[in-house]
Amino acid sequence: MKSWFHLNPHSGIPMYLQLKEQIKTAVAGGALHPGDRLPPVRELALTLTVNPNTVARAYSELEREGILSAEQGRGTFVSGGEPLLREEERRVQVQSLIDKVLVEAFNLRITGDQLQAIWEERLRAWEKRLQR
Amino acid sequence: MKSWFHLNPHSGIPMYLQLKEQIKTAVAGGALHPGDRLPPVRELALTLTVNPNTVARAYSELEREGILSAEQGRGTFVSGGEPLLREEERRVQVQSLIDKVLVEAFNLRITGDQLQAIWEERLRAWEKRLQR
């Protein structure tokens, strides 16, 4: 449980977004489990040499998204339970993300077959990391 | 070839991005074909009640991406020919988009099976629109 995250102040991507992304990836990939406690905002801010507000923003946006759960005085944790949105809404979100991928892919002149192959490859890669 | 695009100034998404997105979708979906001419920047700017620079920005970014092709004095056209990036690079781009979808999906607690079903459904939906 050491130096998980690292931020690049010059990447052009806001640091709070970099952190959000890394936390989401860690959760999806099984490096963080429901109930795990994240470092306090000030502590993580120190190790990342970043303003505490930057960490706080990442945490609180992830809480709004139902991925973390914060309790004042106690800490911030990976949340396990029920999704915030109902099935239908989550489905729609994923659909629209996938539609974006399809538009991009076709504009990149990727064929349906190539696309399908990449999809299967990536899905397999993630399934491995998920079945812990 | 009428009122294709419409922009919402209050959506929170910059208008030049909305326009880019709509053009990309039209191209991917077969509403616009290689060689088709787009309206002149000033004309489209009028119909969308937007500054000409806004349209020009969308056009020129899409040109950089190899989707449109502009010629001063003549107009702007949907480009048909070879992709700008080589196979490998395009593959990587699509891969990373798909990885983002997977992370989002798993954080939304969508199961692999559900995800696979949505993928197949959307791919079929687009394939229909593409085989013209």
Add this chain to the structure above:
DNA sequence: GAAATTGTATCAAAACATTAATACAATTGG
């Protein structure tokens, strides 16, 4: 060749987003 049409370039203004400084509030631990 001149006027019209079209995309391009430059620069500034306005809007927006990110980061920072600081203070507040709830919980825990002794």
Add this chain to the structure above:
DNA sequence: CCAATTGTATTAATGTTTTGATACAATTTC
């Protein structure tokens, strides 16, 4: 109960992006 720990809220400073005004350049049309 008091100090320490932790997340939250407010506000300002800074930085970045988007939009707009205007002028320029290439091509077409007559």
